[in-house]
Amino acid sequence: MPARTAASRNADRVRLDELLVERGLFASRSRARDAILRGTVTVGGAVADKPGASTPTDAAIAVSDPAGRYVSRAALKLIAGLDAFGFDPTGRSALDIGASTGGFTQVLLERGAAHVVAIDVGHGQMAPQLAADPRVTLLEGVNARDLDAAPLGGRPVEAIVCDVSFISLKLALPPALAVAMRGAFAVVLVKPQFEAGREAVGKGGLVDPAVAERVAGELHGWLDEQPGWRVLGMVASPIEGGDGNREFLLGAVKDRG
Known part of the structure; x- marks a missing residue:
């Protein structure tokens, strides 16, 4: 041979x-x-x-990958946030801002959410099995900063989850925070590279860890000042962003005023 x-x-x-x-x-x-x-x-x-x-x-x-059964690794981030702040979506009508493929939406449904309105500025990204789920209302081509109650079909917003890129949370979140009902909770993913000024973002889009923590702290203070909202805390995301940046999760409830 x-x-x-x-x-x-x-x-x-x-x-x-x-x-x-x-x-x-x-x-x-x-x-x-x-x-x-x-x-x-x-x-x-x-x-x-x-x-x-x-x-x-x-x-x-x-x-042996805990993210393997989810449509996106981002699911692990929301799981960590819900667990860290003790939030239970069971029976709630939720709003998923920046839904993309649907990792956050999938976790909400898995944990008993009654319905999820999933919005994203893009089109055709959500996993087919989630887009077809009767418990999901998918709103594509919707910019979070332009959101009002009308597209939500009269559904109350009892929970907010948010994972957005290329836009500051200070622009993306206010409309959703305003329409949420009293007693709602929010889990918000903070991506410092989209919050820091260009001068603070280095080669490859990486943010200095000290800057990342400072920016996350500023978002903590900003969210705590939004009408009716109270921040419970902030934790580090269990996994880094796809670009290697550290990310953080803010947890808040609307119980003031």
């Missing part, structure tokens, strides 16, 4: 993130990459940390 060539040997090895997708373990390379970087993938019993690692196609791979 002729010796195998280097080319044929290389053909039996592929990038780890590609192999995970080929095996159906993840829907996309970006999801696979994220799982690898979070240390949830093992190859031959060893934790993998390089998405581009050349990996035998027959390698023994195991995945």
